[in-house]
Amino acid sequence: MRYDVAIVGTGPAGLSAALNLKIHNKNIIWFGSKELSMKVERSERISNYPGASSISGPELNEAFSRQIEEAGLEITDRMVTSIMPMGKGFMLLGGSDVYEADRVLLATGTVQAKELPGEAELLGRGVSYCATCDGALYKGKRIAVICGAKRYEHEVEFLSELADTVYLFAQYSDCDIELPNVERLSSPITEIRGKDKSEGGSGEAASVSIGIAGPSGGVSSVITHDGKEIDVDGVFILRTAVAPTSLLKTLELDGTHIAVDRNMQTSVPGVYAAGDCTGRPYQIAKAAGEGNIAAHAIIESLKME
Numbered sequence: 001m002r003y004d005v006a007i008v009g010t011g012p013a014g015l016s017a018a019l020n021l022k023i024h025n026k027n028i029i030w031f032g033s034k035e036l037s038m039k040v041e042r043s044e045r046i047s048n049y050p051g052a053s054s055i056s057g058p059e060l061n062e063a064f065s066r067q068i069e070e071a072g073l074e075i076t077d078r079m080v081t082s083i084m085p086m087g088k089g090f091m092l093l094g095g096s097d098v099y100e101a102d103r104v105l106l107a108t109g110t111v112q113a114k115e116l117p118g119e120a121e122l123l124g125r126g127v128s129y130c131a132t133c134d135g136a137l138y139k140g141k142r143i144a145v146i147c148g149a150k151r152y153e154h155e156v157e158f159l160s161e162l163a164d165t166v167y168l169f170a171q172y173s174d175c176d177i178e179l180p181n182v183e184r185l186s187s188p189i190t191e192i193r194g195k196d197k198s199e200g201g202s203g204e205a206a207s208v209s210i211g212i213a214g215p216s217g218g219v220s221s222v223i224t225h226d227g228k229e230i231d232v233d234g235v236f237i238l239r240t241a242v243a244p245t246s247l248l249k250t251l252e253l254d255g256t257h258i259a260v261d262r263n264m265q266t267s268v269p270g271v272y273a274a275g276d277c278t279g280r281p282y283q284i285a286k287a288a289g290e291g292n293i294a295a296h297a298i299i300e301s302l303k304m305e
């Protein structure tokens, strides 16, 4: 099925856009998490959002959930890991599934974690953001997993069923994973190293699922903060957000943010962006406002076809 619009992100920017597109009868697919926005959830007290004199983050998220239900909106609980222009539209990879849409709205928030040295260079050649898509390539192999949130623990469990050994670094405090072939690292992974293609390895195979064919070899090891080097064939990074240019290589940035015009149109025709991902101030009202502008610009652009 081809959609009019794919929205990536379930924070206030994505929600505002989804509501407006739905009112205008657009056929949308909305990717993100049923938990909506962790940033909103973590806000102790919000006193600057119009109409809610003082509300806690969890209360606002709850109000968002009610509105989503009342509007009949559906969230597709998938992390989008790649967006590729295709003819007049776009192909999006969410989990192991491929989706098509005429327009894309990025409402992904900011990426809190910085990319690791080696991550961008080895993406698709041993570095993966998607356990379901690439896990099978690591059957019987040694892998490292950086798990950014509790909600990805089932993906770590899935990987442990395939891999021989999993070196797990959990970036949160209440990790419950205790499995015979999973070794928990207490020191964070600070670098991913690669090898030359002549040395062989799994990198080329890993590239197949996200369509990036690299000229040289894949991952060889990871380095931890305490100076250890651990030999691995692949690294899975399970984060709540990925850098915009990892999603769509040709996006122009303004510093670390996605560059947009006043209609929230990015440098890639047909791709819009809204919310924290377009820059400061990082505020709920700004995110909702930009989601609204983007939705209306998209509706206008669809009329032109």
Ligand SMILES: Cc1cc2nc3c(=O)[nH]c(=O)nc-3n(C[C@H](O)[C@H](O)[C@H](O)COP(=O)(O)OP(=O)(O)OC[C@H]3O[C@@H](n4cnc5c(N)ncnc54)[C@H](O)[C@@H]3O)c2cc1C
Residues within 6 Å of the ligand: 008, 009, 010, 011, 012, 013, 014, 031, 032, 033, 036, 037, 038, 039, 040, 042, 043, 044, 045, 046, 047, 048, 049, 078, 079, 080, 081, 107, 108, 109, 110, 240, 241, 242, 274, 275, 276, 277, 281, 282, 283, 284, 285, 287
């Ligand atoms: C502790 C704290 C307190 C705050 N207090 C206030 C306040 O009082 N007032 C105020 O106005 N603002 C406050 N903020 C800021 C506010 O929460 C943000 O500005 C706002 O949430 C931004 O909305 P957004 O939709 O742009 O992004 P986010 O809320 O970050 O939502 C982005 C969503 O997109 C999802 N996502 C990202 N990448 C992908 C992908 N590739 N595939 C699928 N889903 C993806 C993420 O998981 C997330 O759910 C606070 C923030 C924090 C952290």
